[in-house]
Amino acid sequence: MTQPETHDLDLMDAALAEGRVTTADPAERELQELALALQADSAEPRPAFAEELSDRVKEGFPRKRAVPNVPRIPRPRRMVPVLAAAASLLVALAVALPLIDGPDNKTMSTGGDTASPPPAAQSESRSGMTQPSPVPPPGGPGQDFAPNRAGRNIERSASLALEAPGNELDRLAEGVARVADRQRGFVLRSSVSSGDESGGGSLELRVPADRLRDTLRELSALGKVRSRSESGQDVTATVVTATDRLESARAERSSLLRRLRRADNDTQAETLRQRLDANAIEIRRLRGELRSLRLRTNYAAISVSLSDESRGDTIGGPGDSTKDALDDAVGSLQDSLNFLLRALGALLPVGLVLAGLGFGGRALLRRRRESALA
Amino acid sequence: MRPRLRRRGGVNEALAEPLHAVPAQREAESFEALYERTFPRVYAYVASLLRDRSAAEDVTAQAFERAYRKRRGYRASRGSPEAWLFGIARNAALDELRRRKRRATLEHDPEDLGSPSLDDHAETALRREVVRAALAGLDGPERDLVALKFQGGLTNGEIATALGMSESNVGTKLHRAVTKLREACHDAA
Numbered sequence A: 001m002t003q004p005e006t007h008d009l010d011l012m013d014a015a016l017a018e019g020r021v022t023t024a025d026p027a028e029r030e031l032q033e034l035a036l037a038l039q040a041d042s043a044e045p046r047p048a049f050a051e052e053l054s055d056r057v058k059e060g061f062p063r064k065r066a067v068p069n070v071p072r073i074p075r076p077r078r079m080v081p082v083l084a085a086a087a088s089l090l091v092a093l094a095v096a097l098p099l100i101d102g103p104d105n106k107t108m109s110t111g112g113d114t115a116s117p118p119p120a121a122q123s124e125s126r127s128g129m130t131q132p133s134p135v136p137p138p139g140g141p142g143q144d145f146a147p148n149r150a151g152r153n154i155e156r157s158a159s160l161a162l163e164a165p166g167n168e169l170d171r172l173a174e175g176v177a178r179v180a181d182r183q184r185g186f187v188l189r190s191s192v193s194s195g196d197e198s199g200g201g202s203l204e205l206r207v208p209a210d211r212l213r214d215t216l217r218e219l220s221a222l223g224k225v226r227s228r229s230e231s232g233q234d235v236t237a238t239v240v241t242a243t244d245r246l247e248s249a250r251a252e253r254s255s256l257l258r259r260l261r262r263a264d265n266d267t268q269a270e271t272l273r274q275r276l277d278a279n280a281i282e283i284r285r286l287r288g289e290l291r292s293l294r295l296r297t298n299y300a301a302i303s304v305s306l307s308d309e310s311r312g313d314t315i316g317g318p319g320d321s322t323k324d325a326l327d328d329a330v331g332s333l334q335d336s337l338n339f340l341l342r343a344l345g346a347l348l349p350v351g352l353v354l355a356g357l358g359f360g361g362r363a364l365l366r367r368r369r370e371s372a373l374a
Numbered sequence B: 001m002r003p004r005l006r007r008r009g010g011v012n013e014a015l016a017e018p019l020h021a022v023p024a025q026r027e028a029e030s031f032e033a034l035y036e037r038t039f040p041r042v043y044a045y046v047a048s049l050l051r052d053r054s055a056a057e058d059v060t061a062q063a064f065e066r067a068y069r070k071r072r073g074y075r076a077s078r079g080s081p082e083a084w085l086f087g088i089a090r091n092a093a094l095d096e097l098r099r100r101k102r103r104a105t106l107e108h109d110p111e112d113l114g115s116p117s118l119d120d121h122a123e124t125a126l127r128r129e130v131v132r133a134a135l136a137g138l139d140g141p142e143r144d145l146v147a148l149k150f151q152g153g154l155t156n157g158e159i160a161t162a163l164g165m166s167e168s169n170v171g172t173k174l175h176r177a178v179t180k181l182r183e184a185c186h187d188a189a
Helices: A001-016 A026-040 A047-060 A076-101 A169-182 A209-220 A236-261 A266-298 A322-370 B024-050 B054-069 B083-100 B124-134 B141-152 B154-165 B167-188
Strands: A120-127 A130-133 A153-165 A186-193 A198-207 A224-234 A299-308
Touching: A001 A026, A001 B083, A001 B167, A026 B124, A026 B167, A047 A153, A047 A266, A047 B024, A047 B054, A076 A186, A153 A169, A153 A209, A153 A266, A169 A186, A169 A209, A169 A299, A198 A209, A198 A322, A209 A299, A224 B054, A236 A266, A266 A299, A322 B083, B024 B054, B024 B083, B024 B141, B054 B083, B141 B154, B141 B167, B154 B167
Parallel strands: A153 A299
Antiparallel strands: A120 A130, A120 A224, A153 A224, A186 A198, A198 A299
């Protein structure tokens, strides 16, 4: 705005405020007179209308409801807290639901031909209920079975979490080793540590399969049992197959030896010797396999986790330590953040579009209104 | 704490206190004060836009009722109560104009308002006719601006708030409209 424009507007404002012409200059006087004339040309309301409207204002514009007792739809602004609470609840549910089926469902079954137990394998919880193990992929090893066999070959394993009373972790570890020795078993691996920060331990035992129950009973008497599980896997089919293949290999060896004795020339003899060498390797492999199977079925594997009662911490246990809890909390937080980021990624464009539509709608409405003046 | 009273343009500004910041009873009193202060000006402004006494009464009543219902939404940071109220009145008047599609008849039906009274001095009456003729020569937005300034009695800042423009822009456009009016009055003389 230029200075003359400002000056003119100030002159008009002065005239309007005073209600009269305030200058003697003819041009300025004319401007002020115009302002006063424009102001004087204002329409005045009828007294009856003024009185009626004044009464309505005093009464607070009472509503004339055509249909009484009809519930009003809350205004959007009042619904914001409700919508925000509902959205928060949905987000919380979306974050929490995937975590419900978390680490609590971990099973502690061991061994077998594969990491996943076959249908013949069963795990037994401490309550004594026998639960079927998860079904392995079809066609996988261990799915074969040998029906109508009198002596089944079962590979057994168990795990036990023990809590030492007071600070007697070392005494508990020694007790476990003594039980293994008494049951004509042995300690395959052991790891025990004590201290303020990392007290706990684990022992890997092997005991004769027929003494598994007795061993577990004696071990359970050593301390407070925090968890216990047993599992068994039928490897009869694997044993039968390996035995049959070993017998076949031995029969082939006898046949090859007979043919070697009757060989007519050196070439034929050399070929037979090469086949005998391959046959010998196969026999050694099958013997080793059978020996391993016998060890696994004759001896049960017991995994014992030890913890200090004062710490409630178990090394190799099912994740009860403070560190595990902290890890779980951090994991949950990461999951929540991931979810929020994804939600933000989806909602941000939608929000921008809605905001654009809102601004566009308002601008359009304004233009349509202004068009009435054009 | 009691709000400090201040005067601006010769008008008591008790309602300059934010409407949403006062208790219910005082809020009603504040709105009543705003009504008492602005009613004639709002009516004059609406009437100058609509050029129809009956429609002006309806729209004025509608504007005050709308303002009363929306009074909790008023924010002092967005401008004075007058600017807020005149914005509502203007929207109501424009909606009425659009709805009734009266523009064509408006320009040919100005005699309904402000007819000269018998005791009007002849010179004054003549001048009023000249000014009205000059006003009729302005375009719609210019007439709106002049009405807000002279019938509504708003400051340039309040007009800027009501129209969503800058104060400087309002001043420039207002000066342009007044200059046109002066020239039209000169031509008529």
